[in-house]
Amino acid sequence: MRGRKLGRNASHRKAMFRNMACSLICSVRVDDEDENRQKNPGRIVTTLPKAKELRPIVEKLITLAKKAQPHLVKAQEFATDAERNSSEWKTWRESEQWNKWNQAIAPAVTLRRRAFSKLRDKKAVDVLFDEIAEKFEDRPGGYTRVIKLAEVRLGDAGKQAFIEFVGENDRVKTKRQAPVVADDETEEEVAEETATDSEETAEATETESSEEKSTEES
Amino acid sequence: MAVPKRRMSKSQGRKRRSHNAIKKVQLSYCVQCGTPAPSHVVCPNCGYYQGRTLVETEE
Numbered sequence: 605m606r607g608r609k610l611g612r613n614a615s616h617r618k619a620m621f622r623n624m625a626c627s628l629i630c631s632v633r634v635d636d637e638d639e640n641r642q643k644n645p646g647r648i649v650t651t652l653p654k655a656k657e658l659r660p661i662v663e664k665l666i667t668l669a670k671k672a673q674p675h676l677v678k679a680q681e682f683a684t685d686a687e688r689n690s691s692e693w694k695t696w697r698e699s700e701q702w703n704k705w706n707q708a709i710a711p712a713v714t715l716r717r718r719a720f721s722k723l724r725d726k727k728a729v730d731v732l733f734d735e736i737a738e739k740f741e742d743r744p745g746g747y748t749r750v751i752k753l754a755e756v757r758l759g760d761a762g763k764q765a766f767i768e769f770v771g772e773n774d775r776v777k778t779k780r781q782a783p784v785v786a787d788d789e790t791e792e793e794v795a796e797e798t799a800t801d802s803e804e805t806a807e808a809t810e811t812e813s814s815e816e817k818s819t820e821e822s
Numbered sequence: 823m824a825v826p827k828r829r830m831s832k833s834q835g836r837k838r839r840s841h842n843a844i845k846k847v848q849l850s851y852c853v854q855c856g857t858p859a860p861s862h863v864v865c866p867n868c869g870y871y872q873g874r875t876l877v878e879t880e881e
Binding site for chain 2: 643644751752753754755773774775776777778
């Protein structure tokens, strides 16, 4: 099989990655009133191999959600703001407008159902399609990062890492500044160098001649 | 079934294990606080990693 088995059978692995993907996606939406809310939203801590295996699974789900975005925008054109089962809504439902809306939104609904079949969690699918898909609209892949932690797990010394969504805590690149050199100085330096070179050659000839003399004397 | 003819001497066993030693982990020092830690890892003391603090630590 492809990838790591992680000491689990197929169904166990599937269920585990489903749970992990749900946890990671749901961690984006933070409930401010919750006392036990996590400090860094959009992040889960696991072992390094599990984090690495989770990465493609989550990224494929995001690609799925991103595909639905244009259909939703298109369907918005024919949608209605009226409350469900109100008289206005009923007229819209009977009209051609609804038919168009239905046609336009159908692919998005299919994609949502596909995502749900993978996650089996309504809240996670909501967060995925409403928040994460919008966030990564302009990014062509690479939505998550895995970073290793220094501490190993107590008990089995498992190597730990966290997986989080890109966009926050991004690495800041500091460009190294090239040293600024004024033009006047460089010209002077060049002049000096040539001068020293000529001096050296003169010295060399002198020493050679003196050496010749010394050999003659001896 | 095939069985060893002679008992393995201490010397032979130890010779075989002469290459089994585990090497020490190479540690590098945090740029920000100087705490030794394995390389490519978030600093266990200040949470610093490649130009930004990733794990907030409570003082």
